[in-house]
Amino acid sequence: MDVKPPEDVGLFEALYSTRALRRFKPDPVDDETLFQVIDAAIRAPAGSNMQVWHFLVVRDEEKRRQIGEAYWETWSTYGKQYVDDPTEIDKLPRQMELVVRSTDDLARNIAQVPVHLFICGPDGAGGTVYPAVQNALLACRGLGLGSVVTSFHRGHMDKLGPLLGLPDGQTAHALLPIGWPSDRIGPVGRRPVHKVTSIDGWGEPWQYALDQPEQGLRSRWTGE
Ligand SMILES: Cc1cc2nc3c(=O)[nH]c(=O)nc-3n(C[C@H](O)[C@H](O)[C@H](O)COP(=O)(O)O)c2cc1C
Structure with missing residues (x-):
């Protein structure tokens, strides 16, 4: 899929093509672009409209290094088998291989991503x-930026909080590494609607959904 200027990316095209992007060019993200991401994120709904979110932007190199260390600690435990022996990644089924390889790449390189x-x-x-997290992701998509929701930092808030x-009483619910992506944008594959939807009672099938193509309406919006 092409990276279009923001005004050319339709809402549904964005919904069907905003996937996890974990590899980035080193180019910086300017203030105007970053402001647009956060200004779109704060349009999200919030319980009682309390808007209790706070957006903390980290560009400082030394802080990103320390964040990267904490992030790596989680991945080297959670993904231990792949860190100890990277050839294990090659043996995975294709789709899983791509996800694990990009997760591993991000864990190794997150300190170099220009914006945390x-x-x-x-x-x-x-x-x-979390609605603001999703808005931020969609705003990134519209601007040609890449990002991914991450949570590996969560086990290290004792160190990252200070x-x-x-x-x-405050925590960092999500970390979005943001930069100009070097991975290809979209399309997003998911389990189909009929597998995750019931009608009038849990587990009751929805015939209309069963009759739809496995990829749903994706090709209408992404051409793929
Ligand atoms: C709550 C949450 C936590 C996540 N944590 C991480 C993470 O720590 N590291 C990571 O690389 N991806 C993380 N992800 C990204 C998911 O792996 C990704 O959204 C999912 O695999 C779908 O990817 P796709 O949109 O490319 O199909 C997280 C996603 C969510 C929603």
Whole structure:
């Protein structure tokens, strides 16, 4: 898919092509572009419209290095088998291989991604800040930026909280590494509607959905 200027990316095209992008060019992200991402993110709905989110942008090289260390610690535990023996990645089924390889690449290189955007809020308030996370992702898509929701930092808030100056009771619910992507944009593959939807009672099939193509309406919006 092409990277179009923001005004040319339609809403549904964005919904069907905003996938996890984990590899980035080293080029910086300018203030105007970053402001547009956050200004779109804050349009998200929030419980009682309390807007308890806080967006913490990290560009500082030394802080990104320390964030990268914490991120790597999680991946080298969670993805231990792949870190210990990278040839294990080659043996995975194709789709899984691509996801694990890009997850591993990001874990090795996250410190070099120009912007680390932490979406923060009170402990336990993840549900009310996550719509803003998705808005930020879609805004990135519209601007030709890449990003991915990440959470590997979450196990290291004891170290990252002080590094980022988070007040007590606040946590970083998501970390979006943001930059100009070197991976290809979209399209997004998912389990089809009929597998995840019931009618009038859990597990009751929806015949209309069963009659639709496995890829749903994706090709209407992405051409693929
Ligand atoms: C709550 C949440 C936490 C995630 N944490 C991570 C993470 O720490 N690292 C990572 O590389 N991807 C992370 N992801 C990204 C998912 O792996 C990704 O969205 C999913 O595999 C779909 O990818 P796709 O859009 O490319 O199909 C997270 C996604 C969500 C929603």
